[in-house]
Every structure is written in C-alpha cells, then in structure tokens.
Amino acid sequence: MSKPVLRRSLLLASAVMLAVMPTTSIARDPASSPGASGVGVISEKEAVARADRLLAQMTLEEKVGQISQRFDIASLFPTGASAPPGMPAMTPLDDNVRKAELGSLLFVHEPAVANKYQKIAVEQTRLKIPLLLGYDVIWGMRTMFPVPIGGAASFDPAGVEQARAIAASEARALGIHWTFAPMVDIARDPRWGRIVEGAGEDPYLGAAMAAAQVRGFQGDHIGAAGHIVAGPKHFVGYGASVGGRDYDSAYLSDSELYNVYLPPFAAAINAGAGNIMSAYMDLNDVPASANKRLLTDILRGDLGFKGWVVTDASAVHNLVKQGFAADGADASVRAITAGVDMEMSTAPNAFSTLVASVRAGKVPMKRIDEAVRRVLMVKYRLGLFENPYVDAAAAERITSDPAHAMAAQVAAERSLVLLKNDGNALPLVAGAQKRVAVIGAMADSPGDTTLSLAFPQDAVKAVTVFKGISERLSGIATVETTPGVQLSRLVPSPLAMLLGPVTPWTPAQAADELKKAVGLAARSDVVILTLGEKIEMSSEQASRSDLALPGDQRKLLDAVLATGKPVIVVLMNGRPLDLTGVYDKVPAILEAWYPGSRGGTAVARALFGDVNPGGKTPVTWPRSVGQVPTYYARNLSHDPDGAGRRYWDAPSTPLIPFGFGLSYTSFTIAPPTVDKAELAPGGKVVVSTMVTNTGARAGDEVVQLYIHQRAGRQSRPIRLLQGFRRVTLAPGESQQVSFTLDEANVRYWNSIERGWVIDPGTFDAWIGNSSLADAHTSFIVSGAPRAAH
Numbered sequence: 005m006s007k008p009v010l011r012r013s014l015l016l017a018s019a020v021m022l023a024v025m026p027t028t029s030i031a032r033d034p035a036s037s038p039g040a041s042g043v044g045v046i047s048e049k050e051a052v053a054r055a056d057r058l059l060a061q062m063t064l065e066e067k068v069g070q071i072s073q074r075f076d077i078a079s080l081f082p083t084g085a086s087a088p089p090g091m092p093a094m095t096p097l098d099d100n101v102r103k104a105e106l107g108s109l110l111f112v113h114e115p116a117v118a119n120k121y122q123k124i125a126v127e128q129t130r131l132k133i134p135l136l137l138g139y140d141v142i143w144g145m146r147t148m149f150p151v152p153i154g155g156a157a158s159f160d161p162a163g164v165e166q167a168r169a170i171a172a173s174e175a176r177a178l179g180i181h182w183t184f185a186p187m188v189d190i191a192r193d194p195r196w197g198r199i200v201e202g203a204g205e206d207p208y209l210g211a212a213m214a215a216a217q218v219r220g221f222q223g224d225h226i227g228a229a230g231h232i233v234a235g236p237k238h239f240v241g242y243g244a245s246v247g248g249r250d251y252d253s254a255y256l257s258d259s260e261l262y263n264v265y266l267p268p269f270a271a272a273i274n275a276g277a278g279n280i281m282s283a284y285m286d287l288n289d290v291p292a293s294a295n296k297r298l299l300t301d302i303l304r305g306d307l308g309f310k311g312w313v314v315t316d317a318s319a320v321h322n323l324v325k326q327g328f329a330a331d332g333a334d335a336s337v338r339a340i341t342a343g344v345d346m347e348m349s350t351a352p353n354a355f356s357t358l359v360a361s362v363r364a365g366k367v368p369m370k371r372i373d374e375a376v377r378r379v380l381m382v383k384y385r386l387g388l389f390e391n392p393y394v395d396a397a398a399a400e401r402i403t404s405d406p407a408h409a410m411a412a413q414v415a416a417e418r419s420l421v422l423l424k425n426d427g428n429a430l431p432l433v434a435g436a437q438k439r440v441a442v443i444g445a446m447a448d449s450p451g452d453t454t455l456s457l458a459f460p461q462d463a464v465k466a467v468t469v470f471k472g473i474s475e476r477l478s479g480i481a482t483v484e485t486t487p488g489v490q491l492s493r494l495v496p497s498p499l500a501m502l503l504g505p506v507t508p509w510t511p512a513q514a515a516d517e518l519k520k521a522v523g524l525a526a527r528s529d530v531v532i533l534t535l536g537e538k539i540e541m542s543s544e545q546a547s548r549s550d551l552a553l554p555g556d557q558r559k560l561l562d563a564v565l566a567t568g569k570p571v572i573v574v575l576m577n578g579r580p581l582d583l584t585g586v587y588d589k590v591p592a593i594l595e596a597w598y599p600g601s602r603g604g605t606a607v608a609r610a611l612f613g614d615v616n617p618g619g620k621t622p623v624t625w626p627r628s629v630g631q632v633p634t635y636y637a638r639n640l641s642h643d644p645d646g647a648g649r650r651y652w653d654a655p656s657t658p659l660i661p662f663g664f665g666l667s668y669t670s671f672t673i674a675p676p677t678v679d680k681a682e683l684a685p686g687g688k689v690v691v692s693t694m695v696t697n698t699g700a701r702a703g704d705e706v707v708q709l710y711i712h713q714r715a716g717r718q719s720r721p722i723r724l725l726q727g728f729r730r731v732t733l734a735p736g737e738s739q740q741v742s743f744t745l746d747e748a749n750v751r752y753w754n755s756i757e758r759g760w761v762i763d764p765g766t767f768d769a770w771i772g773n774s775s776l777a778d779a780h781t782s783f784i785v786s787g788a789p790r791a792a793h
C-alpha cells in the first residue's frame with residue numbers, strides 16, 4: 005500500500021469533529037486520568053535537567069531510537085483482521101520497542117495495546133524510557149464533533165476549545181499522549197480536499213481557531229490532567245498547493261507566507277503548542293520537511309517555537325521521491341539539520357541511518373542531543389516516567405460520558421449555516437406535514453454523518469439526518485428515507501481499502517432507485533433532500549478538479565422538484581461546492597458540513613426551529629470552479645469598481661461571501677463608532693456598535709469587524725477581518741459589541757522592508773454580519789512609518 009493511502013486511512017481512522025458546548029461542562033477527573041500522577045508539576049527547567057541526565061547515559065543508537073516514530077499498522081484494524089493487500093505488514097512492534105529502536109508510536113488507541121507496549125518499554129529496555137503515543141485526534145476521538153471547517157463556521161472559539169478538550173480527555177483515557185492536530189493550514193482553494201480539516205480561508209479566524217484548539221487539547225500547560233499535547237500542522241503552506249492538487253508544490257511570496265499562512269501557526273505556538281508537524285510539499289522548491297528557513301529560521305527564530313518538530317508521515321523517505329535527497333541517509337541528514345526532531349514513518353525509519361551519519365561527521369551530535377532532549381522533556385512533562393499506563397476501566401467510563409454526546413450536539417447546532425431561506429421556508433412546523441421524505445445518499449448514512457474508522461461502533465451510533473428527523477417527529481408524522489442516488493469517486497478513496505469495495509449500481513438499479521425516491525417525494529408533504537459529498541470525497545487524497553455536485557444528485561433534485569412538493573436542501577460536505585442548478589431552484593439551504601455523532605439531531609432541531617442556525621461560512625463559495633481561488637481579502641485593482649469586468653462570461657463576485665449566514669430572526673447592526681480618532685503608537689482604538697434582534701425569535705448573530713489600510717508602503721487587502729463576536733439575543737434585545745484594536749491589528753509584513761511594519765494613515769472600518777459589511781467608520785494610525793514586532 006502506498007504511504008499516502010495508508011496516511012489517509014490513518015487520518016480517517018481517527019476522525020471526528022469539532023465545536024461548541026457553552027452550557028455543558030466538561031468532565032475532568034484528574035484522579036482517573038491516566039498518567040496523571042505528578043503531571044503538570046514539573047517545570048521546564050526540571051524537565052531539561054532530567055532529560056540531560058538521561059541523555060548522558062544514552063548510546064547513539066538509543067538516541068536515534070528516541071527520535072524515531074513508527075506506524076503501528078495493526079492498530080488500524082480490528083483485532084484478528086489481516087491487512088488488505090498492499091498494506092504494510094501488521095507485525096506488532098514489540099521487538100522494535102524492546103530494542104529501543106523507537107521512541108514513539110502512532111495509531112495505538114486501545115488501552116490494552118498501549119499498556120502492552122509501555123510495559124515492554126519500561127521493563128525490557130536498558131533505560132526504561134516510556135513511549136510517546138500519538139494519534140490523529142482531529143475532530144474528536146470516540147465522540148465525534150463537526151469537522152473543523154464546521155467548527156470554524158460556528159465562529160465560537162470557546163466552543164471549539166471545549167470540543168477539543170473533550171476529544172483530549174477521551175484520547176488520554178485511551179492511552180494517547182499527543183495529537184497531530186489542529187490542522188491550521190489556510191485554504192483558499194476548495195478543490196483541495198483537506199480544506200475540511202482547517203478553519204478556511206482567513207488568517208484572523210484561522211488564528212483564533214488554532215489557539216482555541218491548542219488550549220482545548222493541551223489545557224493550560226503540557227501535562228495537564230486529561231489533556232494531550234497538540235501538534236499544529238502542516239508547517240507550512242500545504243493549503244496553497246498548485247491547482248488544489250494534494251501534495252503538489254506550493255509557491256508563496258513572503259508577503260503571503262507571513263501575512264496569511266503563518267498567523268495561525270504563530271497563534272498556536274503562542275497558545276503553547278508543544279509540537280509542530282512539518283508539511284510534505286515543496287515550498288518555493290524546497291521540501292517543507294527539510295527546509296531550514298521554515299523549520300529553523302522562521303519556526304524557531306521568528307515564531308519562538310520551543311517544542312519538538314515531527315515530520316509528516318514518511319516525509320523523510322519522500323525527500324528522495326521529491327527529487328531532493330539522493331537516498332534515505334541523505335534525506336535524514338538534511339531533514340535533521342534543517343530542524344526536524346522526529347521522523348514519523350512506516351518501517352524502516354530512514355532515521356536509523358543517522359547512527360552512521362553522525363559517526364561520519366555529517367550530523368553534529370549536538371543536533372541529535374537537542375532533538376532527543378526535546379522528546380524526553382515532553383515525556384517528563386507528561387508524567388510518563390511516573391506512570392506510563394492507562395486504566396482501561398476509567399477509559400470506558402470517560403469515553404462514554406453522556407455529557408460528551410450532548411456537547412457534540414450543541415457543537416453541531418452551532419456549526420450549521422443557513423445559506424438561503426426564501427419566504428421563510430424554514431423553520432418547518434413539526435407535525436404540520438404528516439408525511440416527510442428524507443432523501444439523498446447521505447441521508448441515512450452514519451459514516452457520512454461522522455467518521456470513525458478505528459471505532460466502527462461509534463460511527464454506527466451516529467445519529468443520521470433521517471434518524472434525527474424521525475426521532476423529532478416521532479408520533480406526529482411518518483418519516484421515510486431512500487438514497488435516490490449512489491455516489492462514488494472516479495479514483496477510489498484510500499478509505500475503500502479499509503471499508504471494502506462498494507458494488508456500483510447497474511443502470512437499471514440506478515433508474516429504479518431514482519424512481520423510488522421520486523415516488524417517496526410524491527407521496528410526502530415535504531422533502532428534506534441531503535446533497536453534497538460522501539465523506540471519502542473530502543480530506544487527504546480527496547482533491548477535485550470540479551466542484552459540482554458529484555453523481556446524479558442534480559438529476560435527483562430536478563426529479564424531486566418535478567413532483568411539486570416543497571423541497572428543503574441540507575448540504576453535507578467538507579468544502580464549498582458549485583451550487584449551479586441548486587441554489588436558484590430551492591427556497592432553503594441548510595449547510596450541515598459533516599456534523600458528527602449527534603449531527604442528525606442537530607439538523608432536525610434546526611429544521612423544526614428548536615434551535616436557530618447562527619453559523620457563518622468560513623470560506624467564500626465560488627459560483628463555479630473557474631473562479632477558484634476566490635477569497636474576500638484580495639487586493640484592490642486599478643479597476644476597483646469594474647464589476648463584471650474581470651470575467652466576461654460570469655460575474656466576478658462569488659456566490660456566497662465569507663462570513664455569511666442567515667437566521668430565523670433578523671438583526672440590525674448600528675453604524676460603528678470609534679472612541680477616539682487616532683490609533684497612536686502604543687495606543688488603542690475601540691470600535692463599537694449596537695446589535696439588536698429585531699425579529700420574533702431568539703437567535704445568534706456573528707458581529708464582524710473588517711479594516712482596510714487606504715495607502716501605505718505596500719498594497720493591502722480590500723478588507724481584513726480583525727474581530728468577531730457571536731452573540732445570542734432574545735427578541736427585541738440589544739447588546740453593545742466593542743472591538744479593541746491596537747498596533748497588532750494594523751501591522752503587516754512588508755516585502756520591501758522584509759519585516760513587520762506599521763504605515764500611518766487612514767484606515768476604514770466596517771462592521772456587519774458578513775465580509776460585505778457596510779456600516780462604516782474610520783480611524784487614523786498616527787506617528788511615523790515604523791517597524792513593528
């Protein structure tokens with residue numbers, strides 16, 4: 005099996021989602037927290053001292069082992085299963101651990117397996133160093149939250165933080181110490197499948213979500229009970245791959261790198277992230293995993309990162325494939341000297357060649373020691389030397405905590421975005437329609453509601469849209485479902501290897517299924533139609549050349565519309581789609597993303613008005629793939645008002661702007677005011693507005709602040725998000741919302757000065773509920789043109 009295929013499987017194996025639970029507290033039980041004894045009490049200084057004492061006793065071979073991480077392939081499959089053809093061997097890693105060849109494993113997620121490996125490490129190796137166990141805990145562990153793009157749509161960092169804290173508590177309970185998350189890559193090209201794993205297109209929102217996720221995973225310090233180390237990824241520029249093609253090279257000017265792609269990493273590091281994962285692709289023709297400028301000059305120098313850097317999976321081996329390194333030994337030397345501290349790999353680890361390379365004088369021992377020290381330090385800080393084991397009974401209790409499921413439901417509710425609602429088609433009145441049809445390929449598919457390959461039992465438990473609606477209307481309406489279409493990828497997903505092949509429908513079957521769906525629609529009073537993509541159409545190795553609805557979904561929509569029955573569309577997808585032939589034809593569209601374990605309940609509650617959708621899209625929706633990339637924070641051109649003049653065959657504007665989302669109620673946002681006209685050096689300006697719920701229902705509005713520098717030493721985007729707040733208001737209620745701006749909000753990285761600068765002059769400020777916000781004010785940045793920090 006190719007590495008990428010395996011990687012994808014892995015990624016999917018851990019998947020779940022994000023979001024919000026403002027009213028539910030997270031169960032924290034330090035006593036039952038595995039490895040909790042002594043955690044968090046050790047200072048950085050103490051960790052260095054202990055690590056150095058141990059380092060002094062280590063052989064070169066043991067040191068190289070410490071910085072080698074290996075896939076535990078067997079952990080990807082149920083006990084007793086044999087690996088599908090093409091998959092690397094499932095041989096347990098007992099011997100490698102016993103020989104101290106590995107300092108870390110990935111994919112172990114069962115207490116018994118974790119304890120088995122730890123026992124070998126601490127009882128059968130010379131120095132008794134425990135293992136560090138890492139996993140892709142991305143949008144949940146056992147309890148699945150909305151995918152990260154959905155979490156970002158909540159515009160609620162505190163909620164996302166709580167979701168990640170729950171995921172961390174479940175993961176830690178299962179024996180996991182470290183997550184390869186959050187993914188903080190800015191993504192402005194929805195063809196790129198991994199846009200689903202991040203916070204979308206905007207650096208300000210991306211930074212807020214990055215910091216929130218790090219705090220959620222890690223708690224307030226590395227080693228906090230019930231938490232795990234966060235490893236923001238992929239450093240850096242992966243989201244800018246040419247053509248949205250996964251793994252392709254990225255080319256970024258320094259202006260884009262510093263102003264757009266680095267801010268979420270900087271925020272994650274400021275929030276204390278203990279680890280960083282390097283990216284696969286070439287950035288400006290140098291692979292990110294052997295790129296000294298990125299991994300040392302920028303990461304350590306500019307961003308002040310102090311933790312350890314792991315490569316993406318098999319990224320050291322890939323340096324050879326990428327035409328950069330001559331062989332595995334050369335690749336290892338170049339990766340470690342560029343700033344990598346640990347290699348993530350299937351067998352064999354390229355890093356094993358470092359023993360000879362150090363002896364040959366190609367890598368200074370000092371560099372190896374530095375990397376090993378960083379890894380040992382995190383093991384000390386996590387308390388693993390005191391207690392490397394996990395308590396299986398506690399794991400069961402923690403991972404099945406009902407509060408987690410409730411949190412996942414709230415998170416899903418808050419991630420919903422109402423994209424269209426003509427004539428108040430939504431909410432529906434429960435019971436007003438006696439027969440409800442729930443149609444679509446994702447309508448009753450637990451695996452497309454959430455995803456949990458490693459834990460199939462959890463995916464089965466997911467509440468689908470059909471199930472959620474059935475439960476909501478139990479006793480008051482008849483609810484029926486049918487898929488209508490079958491969706492498949494032209495190039496099968498790596499996931500297919502784990503799930504087994506799906507038999508494609510014959511043309512006759514497809515015609516029958518479509519007929520069945522139309523029949524169901526015709527005998528129903530309303531149709532809830534789920535459209536979008538199957539979950540394997542998003543994430544790694546899931547880039548597309550087109551953004552149209554896959555398969556026969558438009559045909560299905562047209563056929564269902566032809567029955568004359570009211571149709572409400574629920575979108576389930578991980579990227580903006582081309583909604584041609586959908587957007588104009590239906591009155592209401594509710595974006596659900598992949599909403600997680602309780603996604604169907606959340607969708608049903610929104611459809612029937614028990615909750616009021618309040619999310620906003622964290623990414624611009626193009627009208628068609630030809631507009632890609634399109635994002636709101638573009639520069640003005642010499643023809644700023646030339647609407648329609650950029651393309652002659654289509655409008656220049658997108659279909660749905662960044663930050664947009666409707667509500668069942670209405671809001672007014674008063675013209676903003678500033679507390680003073682000038683932002684002086686070292687000073688602040690407060691921009692305020694009053695937001696009022698002018699409708700008849702309680703609801704949430706996300707008040708957004710955008711600013712624009714009118715003139716300066718570099719062209720700056722037409723507008724930039726610099727503040728947002730999600731507020732909940734009762735009918736008639738008003739709330740003042742204020743944003744404090746300081747020099748950090750107006751500085752930018754300048755390509756001529758090659759550094760951070762502040763340009764004095766006039767800045768526009770707009771406040772509103774999307775990137776089209778038009779309530780305007782302005783302020784002056786005073787003082788001289790200056791450098792900023």
Ligand code: BGC
Nearest residue numbers: 011012014015140184316317
């Ligand atoms: C992905 C990473 C992931 C790793 C381990 C890689 O293929 O790019 O995001 O953390 O696999 O699953």
